[in-house]
Amino acid sequence: FIKNVSDILELDDFSEQKKKKAIKKLLNKLERRKEKAKKHLEKRLSNRERKETKEELQLIRYHIKKGKKLLEKLEKND
Numbered sequence: 001f002i003k004n005v006s007d008i009l010e011l012d013d014f015s016e017q018k019k020k021k022a023i024k025k026l027l028n029k030l031e032r033r034k035e036k037a038k039k040h041l042e043k044r045l046s047n048r049e050r051k052e053t054k055e056e057l058q059l060i061r062y063h064i065k066k067g068k069k070l071l072e073k074l075e076k077n078d
Helices: 002-008 014-042 047-076
Strands: none
Touching: 014 047
């Protein structure tokens, strides 16, 4: 029954649409976090805090890049 309804309503890509939406939300959160980390670096910080913030920023950039690649891959499949 569910398969017939999904075929009639053409909901085959429903799970892919959910994935895209979730990735887009995650990318937005990562972008906001990246901006916070950049602002944090502008403050006076100890060497340890500065190093930790730079590492965090590097990880955030990596995940943003990875997320964008995944999103492009999902969009190509459409």
